[in-house]
Amino acid sequence: MLAKKQTLSLDNRIFHIVNNTFLILCLAVTLFPLLNIVSQSFSSPASVISGKVLFLPVKPTLTGYLKIVADHDLLMGFVNSFIYMFAGTFISLVLTLTGAYPMARKTFAGRRILTWIFTFTMIFYGGLVPTYLLVKSMHMYDTIWAMIIPNAIVVWNLFIARAFFQNSIPEELYEASELDGCSDIKIFTSIVLPLSKPIIAVLVLFYAIGIWNNYFDALVFLSSSNKFPLQLVLRNILIKSQMLTFLKASSGQDQSGILALTELMKYSVIVFASLPVMILYPFIQKYFVKGIMIGSVKG
Amino acid sequence: MTSQTVLIKKERSTGASIAYKGRRQFKRIAKHWQLYLLILPSLLCIIIFKYIPMYGVQIAFRDYNPNLGFAGSHWVGIKYFQDFFRSYQFSRLLLNTLFISVYYLIAIMPIPIILAIALNETKWKFFSKTVQMFTYAPYFISTVVLVSIIFQFLSPYGLLNNALSLVGIEKTDLMGNPALFKSLYVWSGVWQQAGYYAVIYLAALAGINSELYEAAYIDGASIFQKIIHIDIPGIMPTFIIILILNTAYILNVDYQKILLMQNQLNMEVSDVIYTYVYRQGLIAVQYSYSSAIGLFNSVISMILFIVVNKLAKKFSDISFW
Numbered sequence: 001m002l003a004k005k006q007t008l009s010l011d012n013r014i015f016h017i018v019n020n021t022f023l024i025l026c027l028a029v030t031l032f033p034l035l036n037i038v039s040q041s042f043s044s045p046a047s048v049i050s051g052k053v054l055f056l057p058v059k060p061t062l063t064g065y066l067k068i069v070a071d072h073d074l075l076m077g078f079v080n081s082f083i084y085m086f087a088g089t090f091i092s093l094v095l096t097l098t099g100a101y102p103m104a105r106k107t108f109a110g111r112r113i114l115t116w117i118f119t120f121t122m123i124f125y126g127g128l129v130p131t132y133l134l135v136k137s138m139h140m141y142d143t144i145w146a147m148i149i150p151n152a153i154v155v156w157n158l159f160i161a162r163a164f165f166q167n168s169i170p171e172e173l174y175e176a177s178e179l180d181g182c183s184d185i186k187i188f189t190s191i192v193l194p195l196s197k198p199i200i201a202v203l204v205l206f207y208a209i210g211i212w213n214n215y216f217d218a219l220v221f222l223s224s225s226n227k228f229p230l231q232l233v234l235r236n237i238l239i240k241s242q243m244l245t246f247l248k249a250s251s252g253q254d255q256s257g258i259l260a261l262t263e264l265m266k267y268s269v270i271v272f273a274s275l276p277v278m279i280l281y282p283f284i285q286k287y288f289v290k291g292i293m294i295g296s297v298k299g
Numbered sequence: 300m301t302s303q304t305v306l307i308k309k310e311r312s313t314g315a316s317i318a319y320k321g322r323r324q325f326k327r328i329a330k331h332w333q334l335y336l337l338i339l340p341s342l343l344c345i346i347i348f349k350y351i352p353m354y355g356v357q358i359a360f361r362d363y364n365p366n367l368g369f370a371g372s373h374w375v376g377i378k379y380f381q382d383f384f385r386s387y388q389f390s391r392l393l394l395n396t397l398f399i400s401v402y403y404l405i406a407i408m409p410i411p412i413i414l415a416i417a418l419n420e421t422k423w424k425f426f427s428k429t430v431q432m433f434t435y436a437p438y439f440i441s442t443v444v445l446v447s448i449i450f451q452f453l454s455p456y457g458l459l460n461n462a463l464s465l466v467g468i469e470k471t472d473l474m475g476n477p478a479l480f481k482s483l484y485v486w487s488g489v490w491q492q493a494g495y496y497a498v499i500y501l502a503a504l505a506g507i508n509s510e511l512y513e514a515a516y517i518d519g520a521s522i523f524q525k526i527i528h529i530d531i532p533g534i535m536p537t538f539i540i541i542l543i544l545n546t547a548y549i550l551n552v553d554y555q556k557i558l559l560m561q562n563q564l565n566m567e568v569s570d571v572i573y574t575y576v577y578r579q580g581l582i583a584v585q586y587s588y589s590s591a592i593g594l595f596n597s598v599i600s601m602i603l604f605i606v607v608n609k610l611a612k613k614f615s616d617i618s619f620w
Contacts (some may be wrong), residue, residue: 016420031453126352132580
């Protein structure tokens with residue numbers, strides 16, 4: 001008996017060593033690319049171009065960031081993204097909550113057919129071109145509305161909200177409020193919403209980050225560059241290698257200097273664009289975990 | 300734990316006569332008219348921006364003319380479908396799409412499970428929380444930034460080329476190497492999403508009845524036995540749901556990411572159905588042809604979704620409806 005216990009604990013020890021080594025490996029694989037990007041962004045242009053930067057800045061400077069602050073396109077993209085994010089999140093939130101609440105009520109006749117109407121949009125997609133033509137014919141093309149309205153509702157989020165209402169607001173509360181003479185809208189605004197702060201937080205984060213990170217809607221629905229959100233400006237600079245505004249202006253500089261500066265700026269831009277989400281991330285990640293939990297339990 | 304995600308709940312029929320039921324139903328609707336008012340904006344939004352495009356996709360069977368509209372343009376039948384099926388692009392697009400999807404599916408299904416079980420088993424709780432937080436973080440990086448990071452690493456001045464030159468391999472333009480494209484797409488996706496899926500599995504692991512572990516402990520089960528007989532069956536329903544979703548969306552690879560990674564050099568291996576739909580529709584302005592390909596994609600996706608859902612229901616009692 002004693003011998004058996006000892007072999008077990010030896011097995012356990014080996015398991016834990018292997019297990020923790022595996023986790024450290026996962027951590028390293030995740031972190032090293034991020035560390036490298038951040039370190040590059042704070043290094044000097046010459047160190048970046050010569051490939052000296054690993055996981056610590058070499059000859060630290062703020063050159064890259066100072067150039068960004070002076071870049072008109074990037075700042076405009078940043079401002080546009082904020083506008084789309086605030087307006088879009090607000091509208092998406094209102095539509096999702098008002099759509100989810102009736103479907104969570106047992107007294108709501110037609111729940112089943114409405115659920116089908118929403119679910120079907122997750123299974124069948126009308127297509128890119130018909131949506132594009134629709135947005136054009138509604139005169140929304142190249143306006144802020146095209147960035148906000150067509151994809152305002154993420155049906156999955158609506159079902160998460162409905163699951164939350166169903167699971168955390170007891171039926172008796174509705175019955176009691178009805179007896180007290182509350183209308184359905186009154187129940188929604190003064191009883192359901194105050195009890196729904198966790199799901200509102202989850203939805204705000206899902207929508208805000210979704211809008212902040214999206215480039216494709218802008219690629220399809222916008223044509224004027226002064227309306228581009230940050231992600232589309234980034235795509236043009238980083239992936240399509242369009243020149244930065246400061247480079248367009250200063251053609252007199254020597255070639256290798258410009259090349260080094262451009263490489264440095266690319267790293268700085270990557271960090272700059274991820275900054276809002278990454279600063280908030282440690283504080284908000286528990287809400288995302290919560291959102292996933294709500295979504296994965298029975299609705 | 301009988302069913303994990305049930306989107307549609309069946310309402311019980313009371314068995315009352317239809318006329319009576321109808322009257323009562325009407326009363327119920329009238330009494331709760333405000334609920335209909337509340338749902339109206341979101342319903343309109345869905346009908347306009349999701350259902351009108353479904354109606355508009357009929358231009359796949361017509362020669363679309365902006366002046367005549369969706370329903371007024373000239374009927375050409377299945378001409379554009381025939382064009383697509385006969386074009387040399389067809390098999391290339393379909394094979395690329397399937398290959399990339401299946402490769403990604405095989406890579407992304409097991410790794411998060413191993414990660415979640417490892418996180419669950421480690422005795423250092425703070426360490427576990429830290430690893431979870433960092434591995435989940437890449438999920439919040441935007442597609443543009445992710446692809447930019449890949450570009451920077453592979454650029455002639457990037458990390459990878461520098462590492463290669465250290466071991467004596469000459470610097471090359473790795474992004475222009477078509478042989479690398481699919482693996483780059485898949486493994487950068489795994490890097491970005493493994494932590495996210497691990498969190499979902501961790502939630503499932505947390506939901507396992509602790510009495511099972513106590514019983515296993517009393518019976519003297521080893522860690523491996525606990526993992527195989529308790530953990531794995533415990534996360535099976537979640538695994539199947541994720542598998543259903545990923546299989547159903549197998550034609551909808553992350554085309555937004557592929558579009559960013561695409562260039563003239565890797566087009567042969569990187570072009571998938573939806574990047575082609577985008578190029579034909581919005582760059583080449585072939586509205587009807589592009590809609591036909593999009594419709595083909597949507598119909599196959601829908602059939603896949605229904606079939607996979609049925610299979611899952613038959614073999615495991617887990618399904619979406």
